[in-house]
Amino acid sequence: xxxxxxxxxxxxxxxxxxxxxxxxxxxxxxxxxxxxxxxxxxxxxxxxxxxxxxxxxxxxxxxxxxxxxxxxxxxxxxxxxxxxxxxxxxxxxxxxxxxxxxxxxxxxxxxxxxxxxxxxxxxxxxxxxxxxxxxxxxxxxxxxxxxxxxxxxxxxxxxxxxxxxxxxx
Numbered sequence: 001x002x003x004x005x006x007x008x009x010x011x012x013x014x015x016x017x018x019x020x021x022x023x024x025x026x027x028x029x030x031x032x033x034x035x036x037x038x039x040x041x042x043x044x045x046x047x048x049x050x051x052x053x054x055x056x057x058x059x060x061x062x063x064x065x066x067x068x069x070x071x072x073x074x075x076x077x078x079x080x081x082x083x084x085x086x087x088x089x090x091x092x093x094x095x096x097x098x099x100x101x102x103x104x105x106x107x108x109x110x111x112x113x114x115x116x117x118x119x120x121x122x123x124x125x126x127x128x129x130x131x132x133x134x135x136x137x138x139x140x141x142x143x144x145x146x147x148x149x150x151x152x153x154x155x156x157x158x159x160x161x162x163x164x165x166x167x168x169x
Contacts, residue, residue, distance in 0.1 A: 007028050009026050009032060010031070011033075011050070012026065016064075017038055031043045038052070039054050041059075049069065060146075060147040062147040062148055067149055070106065072106070076099070091157075092156055092157070093158055094154050095153045099136065102139070103135075107128070110128065
């Protein structure tokens, strides 16, 4: 007798598409899922990443949500910008950006530094879109940072600095 669980890829008989969030079926006896809008996704047997076949983009899952794994600084910067825009439309403003430590080499050349006050060292606080940036603890200390890309600290209200809303001007 064949175990029915072994007929499906790692994440089971269906998942939410990482792009459109619609439920998509697994292809039986494969390591693939098929979205009618976005095409095929395969589960990497080594990393358990979900890989979009057409683009080669990798996704990882944390607590039911998919997170794209970036290889270029523009990808993570664009994702942060989209999240800032969403906050704004929900009536919040971001007060700080926490970026996964694994992205430090990728984004460091895109961070702005304010001039430090005397005696504060060489560089001031790094900023992205006018917001202070800190990097996460290591993923060994906090496992979610192996998967998620960033987090925004927020408070109710409109942004004090509109630089991040003018990203494409």
